[in-house]
Structures are given as structure tokens and as C-alpha cells.
Amino acid sequence: MLDDLDSSLEQLLTRELPDLQSSTETHVAISFEMPIDIKQKPAINLFLYDVRENMELRSNEWSLQRRANGTAVKKRPPARVDCSYLITAWANADDPQQEHHILGEVMKLLLRYRTLPEAILQGSLKGQERLPIAVGLRPSYLQSLGEFWQAIGGRPKPALNYMVTIDVPVDEESEEFPLVLDNRIQIRQGI
Template sequence: MFQDLDASLSALITEAGAPPELRAAEVSFRTPDKDFHPTPATMNFFLHGVQENRTLHSSVPLVDRVGENFVTAPAPIRVDCTYLVTAWSGQNGDLRVAEEHKLLGAALGWLARFPVLNDERLVGSLRTPPQIYPVTTQVATLRTDESFAHFWSALGVPPRPGFSVTVTLTPPPVPDPEPLSPVRHVSVEAASREFPAFVGRVLDAALTAVPGATVSVLEKNIATVSDQRGRFRFTALDFGDYTVKVQAPAHSDFQQPVRYRATGQIHHMVLPAP
């Protein structure tokens, strides 16, 4: 993933519309330490920070359709990849400073034109499969003077002018998404606080209606029979805890405890597979 991001930035710097001084420069991703002394003019992109972007974190899972079914996967993390961009010249004295500043300014102006890197500007695994979310960039959002003093000191190099480029990527999702069955229909059940009733449906293991099932409330010794849609209903029943027994053709007898309340009047009975 990171090597393809390097290649994408390198292609962006050298594409036809870029400033000519950028197109003529070399592009390096090496650590700019005391042993880094490029002879030709060079733009260096040093990847020094990779961290999750918690602001863009989402708890909403990804859902995709595959044939007649759906698959779901946890939302992937968003990762900020931050580069330190510096310019390097092989010339001496003021000529070196002038060339480096010219390159640095051209790079800053050019990269700032691309707040989003579209698919055509992405390479390898960043392009195929395509990124789930847009690949965004932020230019010169970090201070590279005082905050980078320790960085240059650790590398044994005098401080240099530079700016940051942060690219936000989405790593590939988990390889084994969870399959989901498609929604065939939506059923809306209503309940009334003024005229409460203990209602529900008798369903088999495939969630198909079971008509003609005998539904009994054992504690009250009352029973009814489910209709063609598997529905049953008890009206003259006080709120309380009960045991419901279901007897249906081709199914074993089934019992389930229920808590019948004003806020819990609907209780479906799902029979186990034979």
C-alpha cells in the first residue's frame, strides 16, 4: 500500500501539467539523513508518520450486494500518511538555496491543487480495487520548524525548509465478509396502550408463517389458533410473566417464556427446525 502511494506521488510530481522544474527533478523517498547527498535537483518525500484518522472513524458497517445476497464487513479504518517534503540541489552557496527554494515553492503550489487524488492518479493496489472512500490530501498543515528540530538533529543534518503532505488512505477491508440474506419483505406490527393485546406470529426456522398452530398461555389455561399468516392474539390477559406453548403439525411442541408488558405486547414464536 505505501509503496503504491509513493509511486502515485512520484507520478503526480512528474506528470505533463506539473511545473517544468518539478518534471526535471528527481524524486526520492529515502530518509534525508547525513548520507543523503543527491547530485541532481531532487524532491524528497520522507514518510515519517502513519496513524489512524479518528475524526473520520465510522462504526457503520459496509454492505455490498453479491448476486441475490448481501455481505457485510466492519467499516475499515482511515489512515493518515504524512510526508515531509524537502528540495535538494547539487549546486553550491546561493545557487543551491535559490534552486531548492524554487523547487519547494513549485511543489507546494502544484500539490495544493489536488485536495483529492482521483483514481487516474493512483497506482497499483490503490487503484485496483478502487479505494472505498476518496483519497484526500492536506498540504502544509504541520509546523516543520520548531517541531522538527529534534528530527533534523537525530539525522545529523542542519534544519532545512520543507512542508508536510498528508494523504488519507483506506486499507483493504477484511477478506471474509459476513453473508446476509436479502430482505424479502417488511412487516409492521402495531400495539395500543389503551387497548392492549398479547399478539404475535408463529414462524418456522426459515421465518415462514405457520398457520393452524395452537398457541396456549399455560398459566391462564387459554388457547387460540394461528391464522393463515401465523398470527395469534389474546385480548383478555393481564400484564405479567407467562409461558407460551405452541403445538403445530410437523413440529415438536415448543415452549417459550414471555414478559407481557404495555411496552412489550408483541411476541413472535419461532419454532426450531424439525
């Protein structure tokens, strides 16, 4: 499921930022690896650094899905999971202006969408009842961005913190049971 989210974000970037993909000279690679030494540059790096259940969006209400054959299936709602990305731009020859330009284009794009467009969803994210919520740019779950860069052995870089909330199914297909389709009340006399 997380790989489908990565693929969906890659699809969004390539579809909505065609100028960054226009030629082999300016082709900007999209990477999901740890942001220490990106090999293919220029690049946009989306590093998934935190995955956690969103307890505020948790629902305990079961749903009843009616089937055409007169049965129903009772299911728990999917868990809502926040996926946090640290997004950095990498340029040839450490050109900070090119990095800032790329990062600025990515920022404008991500702020444009409150949910991920259905057309870019890949794999298990396709056809979900709720579209993934693109929470946008927000404070990082990282305690200190400086400590993060030091811990991975890299130099500090400008970065965007981006969070997407996805549905994660928690139940396998439940057992079918028959529905009550009509009700009859019988009244007896003489009791």
C-alpha cells in the same frame, strides 16, 4: 499500500510538473529515502515520517453489499489513516534559490488538489470508494524540526509538511448470507 501511496505521489509530481522533468540537465529526481544526503540531485524528497489512524474519521457503521446472486456481504468500513510526509528539495551545489524554486512548484501543486486525482492512483489505491484526501500543508507531528534534523545528522532545510489520508481495509472478505427478498403475512382465522 504505503508503497502505492508513494507511487501515486510520484505519478502526480511527474505528471503535473513536466518542466522539472524536461531534460537530463534539469531532470529532478523523486526520492522517498531519509533526507540526509540525497545522492541524485536536483531532487524532491518525500520522507514518510508518521503514519497514524485518523480517529476523527473513524466509522463504526457496517456496510451491506448486495450481490447479484441474492446474497449479501457485511463488512466493516476501512480505517482512515493519515500519512505525513516531510518534503524537501535538493539542488546541485547547495543552491538555495534552485531548492526554493523546486519547493515552491511542489507547494503550488499540492495545494491545488484537495483529493488525489483518480488518474494518478496506483496499485491498491485504484478503485477505492473514497479518493485519498490530500489534507495539504499543515503543522508537523514532529515536536521540533530542528531536533529532527539534528537527530538524523543533517543540516536544517526548508521543508513542507504534507498529509494524505487513505482508506485501509480492515476486513478480509466476509461470509455471504442470503437476503430476504419478499415478505408475506399470513392471517389465520379461527384461533
